[in-house]
Amino acid sequence: MSNYIWVPIVVGVLAIAFAGYLASFVLRKDTGTPAMQKVANAIFKGAMAFLNRQYRTISILSIVAAIVVAAVLYLLSNGDSPTKFDLAWRTAVAFLIGAFCSGVSGYIGMYVAVKSNSRTASAATRSLGEALMVSLRGGAVSGFLVVALSLLGVSIIFLLYSIGNSIDKVPSLIVGFGFGASFVALFAQLGGGIYTKAADVGADLVGKLEAGIPEDDPRNPAVIADLVGDNVGDCAGRGADLFESTAAENIGAMILGVALYLATKNPGWILFPLVVRAFGLIASAIGLLYVRPSVVIEPDKAAGRDPGEIAMKQLNIGYYITCVLSVIGIFVGSYLMLGGQNLSAHNLPAWAWFGLAGTVGILLSIAFVFITQYYTAGTWRPVREIAGATLTGPATTIITGMSVAFECTALPILAIAAALGLSFFFGSQVSIPISVATNPGVINVGGIFGTAVATMGMLMSCAYILAMDTFGPITDNAGGITEMSGEAETVRDITDALDGVGNTTKALTKGYGIGSAALAAFLLFSAYLDVLYSYKKNPTVYSVDLANILVFIAALIGLTLIFFFSSLAIRAVGDAAKRMIEEVRRQFRENPKIMAERVEDRVDPDYARCVDISTRGALHAMILPGIVAVFTPVIVGSVLGPQAVAGFLMVGTMGGIVLALVLNNGGGAWDNAKKYIEAGYLRVNAQGEMIGRNDTTGTVLGKKSEAHMASVVGDTVGDPFKDTAGPSLHVLIKLLSTITLVLAPLFIALHP
Amino acid sequence: MSNYIWVPIVVGVLAIAFAGYLASFVLRKDTGTPAMQKVANAIFKGAMAFLNRQYRTISILSIVAAIVVAAVLYLLSNGDSPTKFDLAWRTAVAFLIGAFCSGVSGYIGMYVAVKSNSRTASAATRSLGEALMVSLRGGAVSGFLVVALSLLGVSIIFLLYSIGNSIDKVPSLIVGFGFGASFVALFAQLGGGIYTKAADVGADLVGKLEAGIPEDDPRNPAVIADLVGDNVGDCAGRGADLFESTAAENIGAMILGVALYLATKNPGWILFPLVVRAFGLIASAIGLLYVRPSVVIEPDKAAGRDPGEIAMKQLNIGYYITCVLSVIGIFVGSYLMLGGQNLSAHNLPAWAWFGLAGTVGILLSIAFVFITQYYTAGTWRPVREIAGATLTGPATTIITGMSVAFECTALPILAIAAALGLSFFFGSQVSIPISVATNPGVINVGGIFGTAVATMGMLMSCAYILAMDTFGPITDNAGGITEMSGEAETVRDITDALDGVGNTTKALTKGYGIGSAALAAFLLFSAYLDVLYSYKKNPTVYSVDLANILVFIAALIGLTLIFFFSSLAIRAVGDAAKRMIEEVRRQFRENPKIMAERVEDRVDPDYARCVDISTRGALHAMILPGIVAVFTPVIVGSVLGPQAVAGFLMVGTMGGIVLALVLNNGGGAWDNAKKYIEAGYLRVNAQGEMIGRNDTTGTVLGKKSEAHMASVVGDTVGDPFKDTAGPSLHVLIKLLSTITLVLAPLFIALHP
DSSP states (O other), X not given: OOGGGHHHHHHHHHHHHHHHHHHHHHHTSOOOOHHHXXXXXXXXXXXXXXXXXXXXXXHHHHHHHHHHHHHHHHHHSSSOHHHHHHHHHHHHHHHHHHHHHHHHHHHHHHHHHHHHHHHXXXXXXXXXXXXXXXXXXXHXXXXXXXXXXXXXXXHHHHHHHTTTSOXXXXXXXXXXXXXXXXXXXXXXXXXXXXXXXXXXXXXXXXXXXXXXOOTTXXXXXXXXXXHHHHIIIIIIIHHHHHHHHHHHHHHXXXXXXXXXXXXXXXXXXXXHHHHHHHHHHHHHHHHHHHOOGGGOOOOBGGGTBOHHHHHHXXXXXXXXXXXXXXXXXXXXXXXXXXXXXXXXXXXXXXXXXXXXXXXXXXXXXXXXXXXXXXXXXXXXXXXXXXXXXXXXXXXXXXXXXXXXXXXXXXXXXXXXXXXXXXXXXXXXXXXXXXXXXXXXXXXXXXHHHHHHHHHHHHHTTHHHHHHHHHHHHHHHHHHHHHHHTTOOHHHHHXXXXXXXHHHHHHHHHHHHHHHXXXXXXHHHHHHHHHHHHXXXXXXXXXXXXXXXXXXXXXXXXXXXXXXXXXXXXXXXXXXXXXXXXXXXXXXXXXXXXXXXXXXXXXXOXXXXXXXXXXXXXXXXXXXXXXXXXXXXXXXXXXXXXXXXXXXXXXXXXXXXXXXXXXXXXXXXXXXXXXXXXXXXXXXXXXXXXXXXXXXXXXXXXXXXXXXXXXXXXXXXXXXXXXXXXXXXXXXXXXXXXXXXXXXXXXXXXXXX | OOGGGHHHHHHHHHHHHHHHHHHHXXXXXXXXXXXXXXXXXXXXXXXXXXXXXXHHHHHXXXXXXXXXXXXXXXXXXXXXXXXXXXXXXXXXXXXXXXXXXXXXXXXXXXXXXXXXXXXXHHHHTTXXXXXHHHHHHHHHHHHHHHHHHHHHHHHHHHHHHTTTSOTTTSGGGSHHHHHHHHHHHHHHHHHHHHHHHXXXXXXXXXXXXXXXXXXXXXXXXXXXXXXXXXXXXXXXXXXXXXXXHHHHXXXXXXXXHHHHHHHHOOTHHHHHHHHHXXXXXXXXXXXXXXXXXXXXXXXXXXXXXXXXXXXXXXXHHHHHHHHHHHHHHHHXXXXXXXXXXXXXXXXXXXHHHHHHHHHHXXXXXXXXXXXXXXXXXXXXXXXXXXXXXXXXXXXXXXXXXXXXXXXXXXXXXXXXXXXXXXXXXHHHTSOOOOOTTTOOSSSOHHHHHHHHHHXXXXXXXXXXXXXXXXXXXXXXXXXXXXXXXXXOHHHHXXXXXXXXXXXXXXXXXXXXXXXXXXXXXXXXXXXXXXXXXXXXXXXXXXXXXXXSHHHHHHXXXXXXXXXXXXXXXXXXHHHHHHHHHHHHHHHHHHOGGGGOSSGGGOOOOOHHHHHHHHHHHHHHHTHXXXXXXXXXXXXXXXXXXXXXXXXXXXXXXXXXXXXXXXXXXXXXXXXXXXXXXHTTOOXXXXXXXXXXXXXXXXXXXXXXXXXXXXXXXXXXXXXXXXXXXXXHHHHHHHHHHHHHHHHHHHHHHHOO
């Protein structure tokens, strides 16, 4: 065992300490006026109640799953009894630890996030800089905990399992950790996604369209449920998603490193992913610390200093700092661990080639930032096209939006294809003195490791990205609290601006999540084939041949699963939203005082009931899609065999990537088309045709216009796309990888 | 050369004569009242004007494409100059003949179809039986011409090209015919699909929603364009689609037969697909002749004899007759041509195994009929779910519809997977004494031929299915003519019922089209690999390995092309519809007399301008998606190589199948949810909740209710899905197959 294993462990512990420091920084801030605290407490209570109930359900499901996995591996896999027993218990324990770590990071991260919202609102009464720092640091607690616990979990299990085992055997013993993390992530994302959109759709349709009250108005019974939903969906859900991304990617890359370790006896190949992730944590921490009040110029509308633009710029600078440091980190890591100059080729040393591969991944993450902005920001064609289509009603709004959603798959996929091809090429330039005994020679080990290094590079900034993501619900809630507690307009300007920035960062995180999942897909798939080879010792396992009818059929089923799963996720939102709509209508009908004309006559609606409806709806509705997602790969692998399930996994993953892009970007574009109109940018000439947003000769069609109504329909349709089905697909495709990795022994035993 | 080649040629000629008989039968019918003729003439003029302009554009594109293909094959492929020249000119000539035959069958078929509508309307004044027979036979002209010309074209070119060639070389020389057919089909379907939906969306949004006039009201300026659109989209478009289906499937199956011919020296393996298709034509003709007035019980509402149910039942009986005869035909064909008992295995003779494989295909076509009905008919859950969602507005209508659309991929794909697996299994039971010299042994020739036989079985009923499809626009137009010429209600009852049946048969045809395309995908893909092997003589070409990074990248791009292409198709409709909406609004605004209160004060709107806008919009908008579809496979194959393009083709095809199911069935379900409401089936109780359609305690929410408005939005969104993008995807996936087959020599030359 190399000493390098201590790097991720020490950095992981330090990162948790750093998260603790950030939490105490945020929690020491004042909690705002009593009015703010009242709203914040209602959100806190609702969020924690949901999380407690959700994690209780997930715990039970996890324990059952761990027992089933252990029993299946013990009873149905090949080998002698002690070997099988060893595999079974280690997988089950790793599964439970993975599930537990994912749960803990989600829970604590969200605890701090929902404590940060009123503090952000309060800070906004003082300055933009302080509000930005409080909300970003509140989000960073979640970000650093997620990455640190994922890294620590994998590193420590690796350390423990390597006692008495040669280290090349260990990576495939810890795949259970990844499966546990995916399992929790699936239900966390599904439950959170259904919760948030049931509340949002309900609040919007009845509140905005029927009752005609603004967003976040305290008279809307679903408003607290909506604010709670932003936390449980974006913070807890996305946190669990990226927890498993990092875990699965680490483990997959370590499995790939085994062949290289066996060839070179350098354990650096196996430990490299963990060390690079540790470097990424350091880079993210430095990037995060850069964002502080002293670098923020305070806004001044008269001088053209828009608070949103200022905040976005600072977040971007922090991100670029993280990226630059990541590039340095990946070159340093390659130099130290991947044999230095020893494996040089083509006049360049190996570390330079792998460093370049890692840089490709980092560049891909930046490319995704720009592409996502192009498709979801109001300054570009796609959103403006949708805004223009609202002039002819909701039908053309939807048609144009679907057209944009389908279109927006092209650029990201080309970027992913280029990144995969380039990083594979860079990796394949490294000549690795691999022996025929350990490697059948049918695959290009260096090239595949190159794609793994690119994935590592992309995921180095994960903690920073997650901080920006959780920044989203915190600022959204701060906006809601400011609105509901009736603060001054200057304060609302700041929280509204931060809320807008948060919408952008949430969209970026989704792009980042799907981009890294796409990049990781090839390495996870290759890791699965490595695992098959380790059992079968037959080089033909490395060929997943689509011309084989079973592979073809499995691939077709994999693609269909993606659509069917999305259908279940969307339907779950529809069902839960329907109950919410009925409840909100009932409250307005039975309690007219909620909408009393004079403010002093008004009574508060029954927020708790709406929270409860969302909670029960989400917990109930997440079960069926979850079960379908877990059992389909098991059935396909058991019936059609290990090669067929590889085809299932691969084409299913491709489908998941493409459909998630459609759902995420389509939803984001509709959302921002609505915001475009609400911001007063939709102008028409005398013939009713759309003209430029700054062309003052036209008439502005703003809130409550027919066009706005149509845009609200588009936004509502996009809600379950971008916040439930799309993000759940991220998790699904990684679950497919980890489940096939864990159950490979079963598939092989059934199809010897 | 075997004498069997004369079977398809003789039957093909007889089928054309039969189409001529049907045409003269229809044309001899009376053309109705002067009011009917006036409308019918306007439709005829619009349809023919569009078709003339469209085919002129397609002709130019085809000639350019033929020259380019010939030049590329001559200049860039491998081999000596005479071989290359031979390949180049034969491919180009076959291409042009394929394009020409496709065009001719579309043109004549549509000529008769638009001549049948007023005759059907007139027949409806006399009896349901006569109206049914006239409209079905009018549609059958197109159906029989399409299949006969496709069969004759392939057979005659085969006969001619086999002069001086050994017949195993011929199938790959005639792939150009399939490419020509796909090329025309792509533009015919795109142009027709864009035309019909631009007109439909425009007519619905302004006419129904804004002006509040019923469908097919003569005051709507877009009404004639809408009626024309039904013809050019459903009749000409779907005809071209299935023309190329049958052509590509025939050629692909013949290529697969080459290896079996070389092994057994029995030319039956190569000619079998043509003979089976000929048997299918006979079966379809008998099924069609069954439907005649003497078997139709005239409707009587009082006695519960619904005209729609009666008509649907007769069409179904005719279809089942065709299926039963097809089963017999495929067993007989197998017995005569596939070596009889000589190749027996497992105690069953070879012909029995292949007969069973063919039966699987026929059963799949029937399964698709039921699945499509389940998802798009108002009697089942999916449509009723959407109808229920209209109660909470357009947003939930769209969300529920998308959920249904995504869901409806599961059953068809499972049916396809089962059919592929079973037919492969049946085929692989035949032990074929194949020599290692001619077959590398890496593939299961019998199994793959089994899937080909299943596809042949499914496509045997093609002429009948196409007759039912074109029946759709004829009855739709007859309904419009009856409405616009102010006929009595009893007549309208019949044409409305036939129109409703036509909607069902159109949906069934789309299901049939995608099902047969899916089944054919595996055989076309295998044929491509056979072609690669014939050049490279290296058995590794038979493995399309997804673990190869280039194949992986190409597959990802293939899947993305499907979405991007759909986006372009949908956007094209949006653009053309927008111009239509503006024109209709302009006419209402500038000429208020159109909507004058008293009928005698009214003036006709300017129909011709709307027809012209649709025509120009469609011709202009079909170019970009067409170019993208043609060039992407060329670029992928040239850059990434022949194996990668196989992955591109395969995963792209899977994506096309799944997305076409989503778009077709989603659109169909929205359409029928609207019809469900218009039929007065949507009932709510006092709490506003949906109750059973026959529960008379509730209130009916019918036309002009809020729920109906929402359902119109859903229908409008579904229009470009089901009639433009979805059907165009059918064509696209087959184009990908034929283009890679034709350009295989290029890809091999660039990647030796």
